[in-house]
Amino acid sequence: MALAKLGPVVLDCPDPGALAAFYAEVLGGSVEGEGDWVDLRVPGGQALAFQAAPGFVPPKWPAPDHSQQFHLDLVVEDLDAAEKGVLELGAKPLDAEDRSRSFRVYADPAGHPFCLCAG
Template identity: 60%
Template sequence: MPIATIRTLVLDCPDPHALAGFYAELLGGEVVGAADAHWVDLRVDHVKRLSFQRVPGYVPPEWPSTSRSQQLHLDLDVDDMRVREKEVLALGATPLDLEDDGGKRDFRVYADPVGHPFCLIRPE
């Protein structure tokens, strides 16, 4: 039996409602919390919860970097890399590493609007 279970994964950010909206468009789900709240939750069917907290003076991670490491990232399965890449870029994601090694590599790396890295991955 595990010692604990995950309640939520929390992402620091300058605007919790805006970042929760980005992830709601990306993953689906419902944003719970006021637009000016310091803490906002995203309720997604297949995940317990993602939460977003306002941090004054937020400094985004750098990828790749040893001085301001990413600290965590999300790996997200997608059905069609080309289509989904266009969609995440339209949502405001920033490409960090799009190299696919001639079609051999099954993932690409992006940053959300406040700099948290995430990967789109073709399922096996």
């Protein structure tokens, strides 16, 4: 028997509304709230929450001395189309050059690493 149920995955960031809007464009869903805490409700998926973090410093990837702490794996049907879309929304490529792999690594507008993974 489980002791708990997983709630939303929470990302610290400088602007919760802006980062929630980025992920809403990538994943769909509805943005709820404003200010220091914003939720993204994704239909049929795990909820994400975005929390204001004064003095936020984005993780570095890859950097053994600056842990990424976590990342999101986003499953997509078409890596090239998804890449085009996330770049247009403000993502930055971190490790997307190797086209032979089934994943590509990016940073969201606040600097959190995420992967687009072939479904």
